[in-house]
Every structure is written in structure tokens, then in C-alpha cells.
Amino acid sequence: MTRIVTSFADISAEYDVAYVDLWGCVHNGLTALPQAVASLQAYRAQGGVVVLVTNSPRPWDSVAQQIAGMGVPSEAWDAIATSGxxxxxxxxxxxxxxxxxxxxxxxxxxxxxxxxxxxxxxxxxxxxxxxxxxxxxxxxxxxxxxxxxxxxxxxxxxxxxxxxxxxxxxxxxxxxxxxxxxxxxxxxxxxxxxxxxxxxFGKPHPPIYDLARRRLTALGTAPSDPRIIAIGDGIHTDIAGAMGEDIDSLFITGGLAATETRTTDQPDTKALSAYLEKEMMNPTFAIGQLR
CATH class of the missing domain: 3.40.50.1000 (HAD superfamily/HAD-like)
Structure with a gap:
């Protein structure tokens, strides 16, 4: 049963690493989402590791440049794994x-x-x-x-x-x-x-998760057997990928599925349940926006 939470901080202490989607979670394609950036910075401040796992077709350094231009600071993440x-x-x-x-x-x-x-x-x-x-x-x-x-x-x-x-x-x-x-x-x-x-080669398929694990290992300070949560707004990419990798997930309902889940600040409980049943997906947690 998917649990609706009010902030990532409600559950973040349970996880060493967050695999975080970019588009629809941390930025909207044009500019950074301030609450999401603040949430990731707070998570890192308490010792969490953030790996941005994105289906961008670009190399990771190009993505780093792109999101910096949108207002996503380097202090909000540790590594980037791209489908590209x-x-x-x-x-x-x-x-x-x-x-x-x-x-x-x-x-x-x-x-x-x-x-x-x-x-x-x-x-x-x-x-x-x-x-x-x-x-x-x-x-x-x-x-x-x-x-x-x-x-x-x-x-x-x-x-x-x-x-x-x-x-x-x-x-x-x-x-x-x-x-x-x-x-x-x-x-x-x-x-x-x-x-x-x-x-x-991107989410929800295994190659990008293999790359994310290599990026995590390359950090040197990453836990050897980390507790990982995947965060994203794509039910058939972020959530399906997390389920395939057998890791917990936080579904951002105010992104691609905002209409289906009737999300304003938070998803409508009945609409969310109906949507997840229809898509046959079971995220661990759900929230309107990453914050």
C-alpha cells in the first residue's frame, strides 16, 4: 500500500542513497524547483548521497552544465548517471x-x-x-x-x-x-x-542502474550495501525501474501524472489509488512535489 508523505524528510533517514530523477522532480525543463533543491541539499547535509539518474540522452557533464544554468547547484547532488x-x-x-x-x-x-x-x-x-x-x-x-x-x-x-x-x-x-x-x-x-x-539503456531498463551503481562506487565514500530509494514522476520509468531493481520509491504525483492523480499540493487519495491500480504499479511512497 502506497503511503502519502508530506516531505522527503519524513522518510529520508531510512535511506543512505537517493536515485533522483531530474525533469519533473528537480526542474520543469526551464528552471529549478526551489523546494526540491532545498530537500536534496538537506538530505546531503544529514549524510545522504544523491545520484541524479536521468533519461537525458546527454553525457553527464553536459547535464551538469544544463542544470546549473537552470539554477540547480552542485551542492544538491553527488553524481549523475544518464541514459545518454x-x-x-x-x-x-x-x-x-x-x-x-x-x-x-x-x-x-x-x-x-x-x-x-x-x-x-x-x-x-x-x-x-x-x-x-x-x-x-x-x-x-x-x-x-x-x-x-x-x-x-x-x-x-x-x-x-x-x-x-x-x-x-x-x-x-x-x-x-x-x-x-x-x-x-x-x-x-x-x-x-x-x-x-x-x-x-535508460529507466526502467537495467543498464542505467548498473551505471548508477558504478557512479556510486566511484564516489569512494558511498556505503558498501546502501539502502536506496528512487524518486521520480515517471510511473513507467522511475517507479517501474525501482520495482524492477527491488528498491523503494517515492512517486512525485504532481509531474506527468498530475491530472490523473488530481494533484494540487498533494494527490487525491482515491484518484491516486485508482491510477496505481490501473497502471499496476506500487510505489512505496507518494508526494505531490519533491520537498
Missing amino acids: DSARAAMFRGVVGEKVWFMGESPRDDDFFKPLSVIDDPVDIQKVPLEQAEGIVCCGPFDPLADPAVNRPQFLYAKQRGLKLLCANPDIVVDRGETREWCAGALAALYTDMGGESLY
Whole structure:
């Protein structure tokens, strides 16, 4: 039974480490959420470790730069694990070939192709037209406001050629301020529905949690057998991922599911129960906003 709490501080002493989602929890795509930042700073002040676990298709250092510009200070986190880094490692190992058709927004997503020093003998990745490609690398749609179905002709051609699609961000949608945008996960889901093969590296899939554990280990001061809680607003990413990893979770209901859970300051109890039953998910805790 999911327990509604009034603040993260109500439960934070039970955990050594928090895996914290960014978009919808710590920022809204445009600016930091002050209460969330203060909550993470307070958690770290009492000895907690914060690993930002995000489905951003960017390298972790690019994400650090991005969130600093939004007003998220470095004092609010200890390490960052991104879907982008996990997916980049797979790309440079050649999981979709050397010649790839790239889907994304340039120059915003160009950092995805930065060299990755942790890979021994990386393949020489070349961006080529679809007709010459051995695989697809998808950081997101060309136009985040366009219906993913506009890609059906290209996907039909790619599927017939047996191309695999590497999805660098499994999120379906995000809310940038008040505007809902499509993400790479929507394209990967469409490709899979059409009979193509999509490869995922972010939440809720295991590779990003493996990366989060490596980031945690690299801190040196992290507990050897930590008590971990995952915090996020994505029921099919953050919460499903936590359940898959068998760790506790704090569901932020005022993000993507604000309408379904009738969240103003806090979720409506009956609406939350109905939503969780419908989605067949069972977060440990729930709260309107991270605070």
C-alpha cells in the first residue's frame, strides 16, 4: 500500500542513497524547483548521497552544465548517471554498427557523439543518410511537437532492412514548462510496434542502474550495501525501474501524472489509488512535489 508523505524528510533517514530523477522532480525543463533543491541539499547535509539518474540522452557533464544554468547547484547532488552515457557506451561498442542514421536535434544532441574514453578500441561511428545506415541512433524526434507517426515511412524502410534502433532516452513525453513534448521513447515504441527492434539503456531498463551503481562506487565514500530509494514522476520509468531493481520509491504525483492523480499540493487519495491500480504499479511512497 502506497503511503502519502508530506516531505522527503519524513522518510529520508531510512535511506543512505537517493536515485533522483531530474525533469519533473528537480526542474520543469526551464528552471529549478526551489523546494526540491532545498530537500536534496538537506538530505546531503544529514549524510545522504544523491545520484541524479536521468533519461537525458546527454553525457553527464553536459547535464551538469544544463542544470546549473537552470539554477540547480552542485551542492544538491553527488553524481549523475544518464541514459545518454549508457547508450553512448553501447554505440561505441558497435551494437548498431558503424554507419548510423541519427535522429535528434542539432546542435543540442551533438554531444552524444563525443569520444568516450572508457571504451577500449571504440568503433568509428559515422552519421550517414538512412539509405546507407547499418543502424539508427535516436536521441529524440526532429520536431518534439510533431506526432511520432510522421516517421512511419522511414521506420518501415528501416524495419524491412533489419536495422536496430538505439534509444538514448526511453521517456515517452516530458513537460517543458506547460508544453508537453515527445521524446525518443515514443519513437522507439512506434518502431517496436511496427516490428522493428529497439534497444533501451535508460529507466526502467537495467543498464542505467548498473551505471548508477558504478557512479556510486566511484564516489569512494558511498556505503558498501546502501539502502536506496528512487524518486521520480515517471510511473513507467522511475517507479517501474525501482520495482524492477527491488528498491523503494517515492512517486512525485504532481509531474506527468498530475491530472490523473488530481494533484494540487498533494494527490487525491482515491484518484491516486485508482491510477496505481490501473497502471499496476506500487510505489512505496507518494508526494505531490519533491520537498
